Amino acid sequence: MFKNKKATLVSAILSLVLILSGCGLLGGGKKQEIDPPKEETYSDGDQTTTAEQAETKKDKASEEQVSSIPTELYLLDKNGYIVPQTLNLPKTNSVAKQALEYLVQNGPITEMLPNGFKAVLPVDTKLSVSIKDKTATVDFSKEFSNYKPEEEMKILQAVTWTLTQFDSVEKVKLQMNGHELTKMPVNGTPIEGTLSRKNGINIDTADVVDITNTKAITVYYIGGEEGSNYYVPITKRVSSEENNNIKATVAELVSGPVHSSHLLTEFLPDVKLLDDPKIDNGVVTLNFNEAIYGGLKENMISKQLLDSLVLSLTEQSGIKEVAVKVNGKSELVNEKGDKLSEPVTRPENVNTGSF
Secondary structure, three states: OHHHHHHHHHHHHHHHHHHHHHOOOOOOOOOOOOOOOOOOEEEEOOEEEEHHHHHHHHHHHHHHHHOEEEEEEEEEOOOOOEEEEEEEEEOOOOHHHHHHHOOEOOOOOHHHOOOOOEOOEOOOOOEEEEEEOOEEEEEEOHHHHOOOHHHHHHHHHHHHHHHOOOOOOOEEEEEEOOEEOOEOOOOOOEOOOOEOHHHOOOOEOOOOOOHHHEEEEEEEEEEEEOOEEEEEEEEEEEEOOOOOHHHHHHHHHHHOOOHHHOOEOOOOOOOOEOOOOEEEOOEEEEEEOHHHHOOOOOOEOOHHHHHHHHHHHOOOOOOOEEEEEEOOEOOOEOOOOOEOOOOEEOOOOOOOOOO
16 A cells, blocks of 8 residues: 555656756746837838837937028038038027028037038127017127138128028118128228128129110029039129110020039020910919930920029019920920929928038
8 A cells, every 4th residue: 555655755756857957947948038029110211210219319300400490501612603502400489590690600500511511700700680670680799700801791691691581571670799790890991871682792893894785684503513413592793774684684594504603504504495484473474495304305394494483583572483394385294204294382491401
């Protein structure tokens, strides 16, 4: 009987060992692993992020978009042109003042400057801006006078065009230490009352013999390098006898910039208007010959050509949109195949980084 009890005990112990081994609770068995919940990942270019990181990144992008405002800053490029560059600046109640503060060298613009560009206002310049009756009065600190003589016109243009991007500003008045500037402090450029876009930008008088018999128009050519192009406003002088500024603007786009300018035009030399431009409620309609296609397929117009045309014409008072026809027909597309059935408006911001 004792033997039977012993055998039963041994059998029970062996059974327990087998059970424990199967459960992986003894060293001789393989431990059963329970996989933790897998974390989803997303591929973003060359980087892989977790779902949580992707959501955080998305939230930050949304937050940045909500807390910033696209602003045109007129900066100096490597060829000496004052060029608008649209950058996202922090939202503020003083957008005009902030825009000028971002023109100060070694200021908040430093980490945001596009390649080849620099700010125009002297280091440590302080300023205030007040706006009344569409006129912005800018009061600079004494540091404003710490610039080189050859930079004087560039500074005037950059300040004026940066401020007049805002609907509330048409004219600009300058002060230094509370005193009105009737001339610039270094090279003595006269300031007759207020400044406006009518004073011009990147003024080209290369082919002008007698400036008294001319008037100013501003056209946009293409600057920069391949892959990083941008639009450059150039104020040219045309004959006062030309009574149609729209035709004069098209003619300057077709003739193009001077050879030494480092600028380009998308218009071929044989582009012509077949009819006089027609204006109706701010929309100008232009009827071109087929040379407007350039090297593209029939009915296809270059985006760069169209942008240059629209930017140039909408600098003129009263023109808000541009409609293009070829041989009287308006069934046109851009390089992407998008139909150009509606008049084209001026882009809200110029040179946003997506040329």
